[in-house]
Amino acid sequence: MYKIYSLFFLFFLLVARPISSENLADVYELALKNDPLLRAAEATFRAGKENKAQGIAGLLPTLSISGGTNWNEYRVQETFVEGYNSYAYLANLNQPIFRLDKWFQFERGNALSEAAAAEFAYQQQETMVRVASAYFNVLNSIDSLNAARAEEKAIGRQKDLAKKRFDVGLAAITEVQETQAAYDLTVVSRIAREAQLDSAQESLTSIVGRELKLLSPLIDEFEISLPNPLDRESWVNLGLKNNYQLKSAKLQRDAAKATARSAASNHLPQIDLVGRISNSTSKQGKFGGFIQNPLFGIEQDTRQYSIQFNLPLYAGGAISSARRQAYANYDRSKEQAIFTERSTIRDIRSNHFGVQTQVANVTARKQALASAESALEATQIGYEVGTRNTVDLLDAQKRLFQAQRDYASSRYEYIISMLRLKASVGTLSPEDLINISNQMD
Numbered sequence: 001m002y003k004i005y006s007l008f009f010l011f012f013l014l015v016a017r018p019i020s021s022e023n024l025a026d027v028y029e030l031a032l033k034n035d036p037l038l039r040a041a042e043a044t045f046r047a048g049k050e051n052k053a054q055g056i057a058g059l060l061p062t063l064s065i066s067g068g069t070n071w072n073e074y075r076v077q078e079t080f081v082e083g084y085n086s087y088a089y090l091a092n093l094n095q096p097i098f099r100l101d102k103w104f105q106f107e108r109g110n111a112l113s114e115a116a117a118a119e120f121a122y123q124q125q126e127t128m129v130r131v132a133s134a135y136f137n138v139l140n141s142i143d144s145l146n147a148a149r150a151e152e153k154a155i156g157r158q159k160d161l162a163k164k165r166f167d168v169g170l171a172a173i174t175e176v177q178e179t180q181a182a183y184d185l186t187v188v189s190r191i192a193r194e195a196q197l198d199s200a201q202e203s204l205t206s207i208v209g210r211e212l213k214l215l216s217p218l219i220d221e222f223e224i225s226l227p228n229p230l231d232r233e234s235w236v237n238l239g240l241k242n243n244y245q246l247k248s249a250k251l252q253r254d255a256a257k258a259t260a261r262s263a264a265s266n267h268l269p270q271i272d273l274v275g276r277i278s279n280s281t282s283k284q285g286k287f288g289g290f291i292q293n294p295l296f297g298i299e300q301d302t303r304q305y306s307i308q309f310n311l312p313l314y315a316g317g318a319i320s321s322a323r324r325q326a327y328a329n330y331d332r333s334k335e336q337a338i339f340t341e342r343s344t345i346r347d348i349r350s351n352h353f354g355v356q357t358q359v360a361n362v363t364a365r366k367q368a369l370a371s372a373e374s375a376l377e378a379t380q381i382g383y384e385v386g387t388r389n390t391v392d393l394l395d396a397q398k399r400l401f402q403a404q405r406d407y408a409s410s411r412y413e414y415i416i417s418m419l420r421l422k423a424s425v426g427t428l429s430p431e432d433l434i435n436i437s438n439q440m441d
Contacts, residue, residue, distance in 0.1 A: 023216040024135050025437040027208055028430065031131045034209030041123035048116025055109020058102035061095040088280040097307070098271040104262035108255045115251035122244035125423040128433060132419055134204040136412035138215055141197035143408040148193040151401040152186040155394065159183045162390060175390045182394045216440035223439065224362050224414055227421060232352045235425055239348040240341070242426030249333075249340035256326075256333035263326035266319045270310040278302045344424065351421040358414035365407040372396075372403040 022030075031038065067089030074082045096102050159179040165171035205211050227235065240246065281299050312319060379396035382388035415436060422428040 021214040021216040021441075022212055023437040023440045024132060025430075025434050027135055027204070027212065027215075028128065028131050028433050030208040030210070031127060035127060035131075035207050037130075037207075038123065038127045041120055041127075045116050045120035048119070049113045051109040051116070052113035053109070055106035058099075058105050059096060061093055063094075064092045066090050066092075084282065086280065086282040088278065090279075091277045093275040095273040096271075097273050098269065100265035100268055101262045101270075104258045104265060108258035108262065111251045111255035111258060115248045115255065118244045118247040118251060121426075122248065125244065125426075125428045128428055128430065129416070129419050129423055131207060132433065132436075133416055134200070134207055135215065136415060137200040138197070138204055138212075139217055140409050140412050141193065141200040142215075142217075144405050145190070145193040145197050147401045147404045147408075148186065148190040151397065152183070152190050154397055154401075155179065155183045155186045158390070158393065158397070171390075178390055178394065182398075216437070218411060219439050219441055221439075222411060224359055224411070226359055227352055227355050227418075232349055235352050235421070236345055236348050238427070239344055239425035243344045243348075243424060244426050246337075246340050246344045247426075249337040253330070253333040253337040256330040260323070260326040260330040263319075263323040266322070267312060270312075272308045272310075274304075274306050274308050276302075276304040276306075347424045348421070351417065351424050354417045355414070355421050358410065358417045362407070362410045362414050365403070365410040369400075369403040369407045372400040376400045 067087075069085060069087045072084050072086060073080065074084075159176075159182070162171055162175045162179040166173060166176045201211070229235075279299055279301050376396040376399075379388050379393050383390070383393045419428060419432065422432060
């Protein structure tokens with residue numbers, strides 16, 4: 001009986017519980033788990049950070065062991081005299097003492113590892129912007145579709161009213177034709193908005209890996225504010241310190257410099273400390289089949305300790321060519337770093353101005369919406385008393401629904417502009433998405 005009541009209670013909870021909508025933070029959490037681009041970036045980061053370990057390995061000792069066993073047969077004029085086993089193993093230890101090429105490779109590995117971390121941080125921020133853009137594209141498409149449906153319904157009522165007025169002789173056929181044409185256009189617009197919504201939903205689904213049934217909309221009182229600080233150069237200075245793409249470009253430049261210096265040091269002396277231990281055992285009984293082997297079955301150890309000196313003199317021009325190639329790559333990376341720095345400054349200034357523009361745009365669109373509502377009310381009254389015609393009323397209705405779409409779109413564009421500004425200076429974090437989600441229904 002207890003189990004029956006428990007199952008019934010669970011069923012009641014599932015049925016009675018309202019379908020919860022997913023806000024921006026929820027969708028971003030799904031993207032962290034399922035977005036293939038972010039997971040690929042994470043794998044690239046894991047591969048890149050191994051450059052540091054590989055650079056350190058060049059400065060540490062290397063140890064190798066080899067061994068083998070051989071079966072030997074001794075014959076005289078095709079006559080088998082003796083067969084025996086011999087065993088041997090060799091251990092070799094090499095410790096670099098003076099190897100500038102290895103040291104510069106170590107610096108290169110450090111730079112590449114840090115560059116991989118910076119690039120992954122940039123990809124994480126890009127994921128936040130990408131998720132937010134896809135999320136608000138869906139909301140914008142929903143708002144546009146709702147406005148299109150409301151417009152279709154309103155124009156449909158106007159069309160039906162015009163037909164009734166024509167039937168009783170209170171309106172001309174042109175009024176019916178005008179309302180019919182306007183209605184047909186709203187049907188086309190609604191179909192287009194439906195396709196737009198489907199495309200936006202598919203884009204979001206491709207990021208999070210599953211279909212999202214219900215998204216949380218922004219509250220009406222969503223905060224719209226100017227960048228803080230308002231001074232543009234303060235943002236530029238912040239971006240020059242924190243922009244992850246710029247950090248990665250500079251680290252790539254440092255890695256290329258270390259590679260060039262490593263290639264240049266290939267003409268320098270190379271000094272290594274080498275230790276070698278060998279052990280061998282032979283089961284040979286007699287030498288030549290006649291002389292008894294005094295070392296039969298006895299292990300023989302050989303130990304060598306040396307400092308090896310190597311000075312490359314000429315390798316067919318390969319070393320000089322590799323050095324020139326490495327320095328050319330270094331020059332390229334320097335120019336790329338300069339280009340990235342200038343692009344960063346341009347993007348920050350553009351995004352900063354873009355946020356200010358979007359703030360003004362939201363304010364203007366909100367006022368335009370209020371004006372369109374008042375204009376429609378006035379036109380409706382004028383139509384009823386005969387001072388306005390059907391065309392005036394249709395135009396007023398279109399302007400109202402267009403104002404609704406524009407106002408909703410302007411708020412989403414403001415959010416994306418602010419996120420892009422923060423990403424361009426390297427300060428965008430999941431906390432920003434959480435703050436937006438806190439202002440959702």
